[in-house]
Amino acid sequence: MSTDPNPHGASLSIQDVAVEFDGHMALRDVTFEVDAGTLMGVVGPNGAGKSTLFNAIAGLLPVRRGKVTLHRVDQKSGELAYVPQQESVNWRFPVTATDVVMMGRCCRQGWFRRPGKKDRELVNACLGRVGLWDHRAALMTELSGGQRQRVFVARALAQEASVLLLDEAFSGVDVGAQEDLVEVLQTLRDEGRIVLLATHDLTNLAGRFDQVLCLNRHVCACGPPDQVFTSEVMEKLYGAHGVRLTMDGAGSKTT
Amino acid sequence: MIDFVVAPLEYGFMVRALIGSVLVGVMCPLVGAYVVTRNLAFLGDALAHAVLPGMVLGFMAGINPTIAAVPTGVAVAALVRTVSRRAGLSTDTSIGILFAAMFALGLVMLATAATIRIDMEDLLLGQILAMSPTGIYISLGITALVILGLFTLHHWLLFTSFDPVGSQIFNRRSNLMDYALLVMLALVIVIGIQAAGVILVMAMLVTPAATAYLLVRRFVPMMMAAAVMGAAAAVTGLYISYHFNLPAGPAMTLVASGIFVLVASFRRRAHA
Numbered sequence: 028m029s030t031d032p033n034p035h036g037a038s039l040s041i042q043d044v045a046v047e048f049d050g051h052m053a054l055r056d057v058t059f060e061v062d063a064g065t066l067m068g069v070v071g072p073n074g075a076g077k078s079t080l081f082n083a084i085a086g087l088l089p090v091r092r093g094k095v096t097l098h099r100v101d102q103k104s105g106e107l108a109y110v111p112q113q114e115s116v117n118w119r120f121p122v123t124a125t126d127v128v129m130m131g132r133c134c135r136q137g138w139f140r141r142p143g144k145k146d147r148e149l150v151n152a153c154l155g156r157v158g159l160w161d162h163r164a165a166l167m168t169e170l171s172g173g174q175r176q177r178v179f180v181a182r183a184l185a186q187e188a189s190v191l192l193l194d195e196a197f198s199g200v201d202v203g204a205q206e207d208l209v210e211v212l213q214t215l216r217d218e219g220r221i222v223l224l225a226t227h228d229l230t231n232l233a234g235r236f237d238q239v240l241c242l243n244r245h246v247c248a249c250g251p252p253d254q255v256f257t258s259e260v261m262e263k264l265y266g267a268h269g270v271r272l273t274m275d276g277a278g279s280k281t282t
Numbered sequence: 283m284i285d286f287v288v289a290p291l292e293y294g295f296m297v298r299a300l301i302g303s304v305l306v307g308v309m310c311p312l313v314g315a316y317v318v319t320r321n322l323a324f325l326g327d328a329l330a331h332a333v334l335p336g337m338v339l340g341f342m343a344g345i346n347p348t349i350a351a352v353p354t355g356v357a358v359a360a361l362v363r364t365v366s367r368r369a370g371l372s373t374d375t376s377i378g379i380l381f382a383a384m385f386a387l388g389l390v391m392l393a394t395a396a397t398i399r400i401d402m403e404d405l406l407l408g409q410i411l412a413m414s415p416t417g418i419y420i421s422l423g424i425t426a427l428v429i430l431g432l433f434t435l436h437h438w439l440l441f442t443s444f445d446p447v448g449s450q451i452f453n454r455r456s457n458l459m460d461y462a463l464l465v466m467l468a469l470v471i472v473i474g475i476q477a478a479g480v481i482l483v484m485a486m487l488v489t490p491a492a493t494a495y496l497l498v499r500r501f502v503p504m505m506m507a508a509a510v511m512g513a514a515a516a517v518t519g520l521y522i523s524y525h526f527n528l529p530a531g532p533a534m535t536l537v538a539s540g541i542f543v544l545v546a547s548f549r550r551r552a553h554a
Contacts, residue, residue: 082451085451086451086454087450087451087454105452105453107451108452109447109448109451109452110448111445111447111448112447115445115446115447115448116444116445116448117319117320117443117444117445117446119319119320119321120319120320120440120443120444120501121319121495121498121499121500121501121504122440122444122500122501123500126440126500126501127444127445129437130437130440130441130444130445130449131452133437133438134437134438134441134449134452134453139434139435140437141436141437142437166499166500167444179448186452192451
């Protein structure tokens with residue numbers, strides 16, 4: 028299908044990065060690498076700097092120290108895609124699922140481009156891939172939280188992105204829909220894309236990710252989920268409450 | 283009935299007023315669709331007041347006040363964003379400061395320029411019956427420019443309106459779209475002031491678009507419905523004002539408001 032981009036071969040390297048946000052150091056000493064074809068969960072409590080990290084990767088926030096390197100990603104042509112937090116979207120604006128996916132297509136090449144037949148076919152194909160063909164004419168406000176996230180993923184597909192950043196992707200999304208979303212993301216990963224998903228709670232689905240980055244202003248741990256979700260890391264991440272979390276939920280799932 | 287419609291058109295000023303009304307009735311609601319869905323009503327109101335010094339300057343220099351209002355509106359629109367960014371204030375606050383300052387400046391200029399006589403009421407309530415051929419040409423030029431802008435930048439305007447953060451990550455310069463929208467807003471306000479005046483131009487900008495928002499689900503049909511209702515309200519208002527000897531701006535406003543009230547009471551909202 029034409030939605031499949033070339034083998035992406037993109038990689039992301041974050042070295043000793045420090046980022047300032049709102050007058051304080053929101054992130055410091057952040058170092059990790061992500062290879063092509065990786066689905067990575069970025070976990071941490073609210074205020075841990077997950078959005079800041081994404082903004083720094085996208086180049087919206089200046090890096091104070093260190094280096095963010097995106098290999099083989101042409102940001103100018105939209106190869107880096109972003110799925111926004113629910114609260115940063117203007118839901119009053121009346122657009123349909125198709126309209127949103129078309130944004131990814133039309134805005135890719137210049138300011139003045141109008142959609143052609145090819146673009147419309149591609150948009151339809153992208154909606155089909157995330158399982159929303161039947162909802163293509165629905166307004167975004169009529170969709171559930173999980174369906175909205177999948178529309179944004181379809182937009183990323185339409186813009187032929189090789190790196191996807193999903194910010195707080197599970198908020199307002201029920202558990203079943205979280206699984207559907209992760210399933211879609213896994214197929215994108217299998218095609219060689221890098222997918223980073225930030226959430227403050229990865230209790231149920233940790234095992235479905237290749238890598239997990241635990242972030243609390245700095246990297247508490249980074250690696251495969253079964254190595255990362257230890258009580259020691261959880262305590263670093265969430266304080267004493269985190270230990271209980273591991274024993275109740277994540278621990279049993281991921282060990 | 284035919285006389286009701288045709289008879290007034292024997293007068294040149296009524297033909298110009300009719301053309302002016304249609305342009306205002308179409309253009310203000312087209313941009314107004316963005317105003318309503320992006321919560322820019324206060325900014326629109328402020329822009330309408332803030333062009334006053336430009337218009338007074340135009341009178342003083344013997345230039346058509348509408349031409350003089352265009353750069354003022356565009357400058358104030360750009361200034362709002364810059365002030366709120368630089369000073370770290372909310373957009374609302376920056377608008378409040380600029381709007382009052384510019385309007386006051388206009389009033390002081392009016393008071394000091396004793397040599398020119400400007401009817402305050404015309405400025406505040408509009409003077410569509412006194413529209414000059416030049417005024418019509420300016421309105422036509424602005425109309426062409428704004429329609430071109432809305433059409434060519436359509437997808438970017440949708441993107442930045444719906445998902446501001448996502449669009450900025452997509453393209454670092456997507457905030458240029460916010461400026462483009464503000465400029466178009468300033469331009470249609472300048473056309474609107476001629477018909478409805480500084481105060482009532484809001485009725486053309488917001489009311490038909492809000493009515494359309496209640497009736498229509500998607501954005502583009504909403505723009506179209508708003509333009510049709512805006513033109514209908516402006517033209518009906520103009521005829522009512524002619525036949526019943528009422529001021530045109532308020533008549534148009536009342537027709538637009540009447541349509542809104544009707545739609546709002548008989549129609550469930552199109553948006554959850």
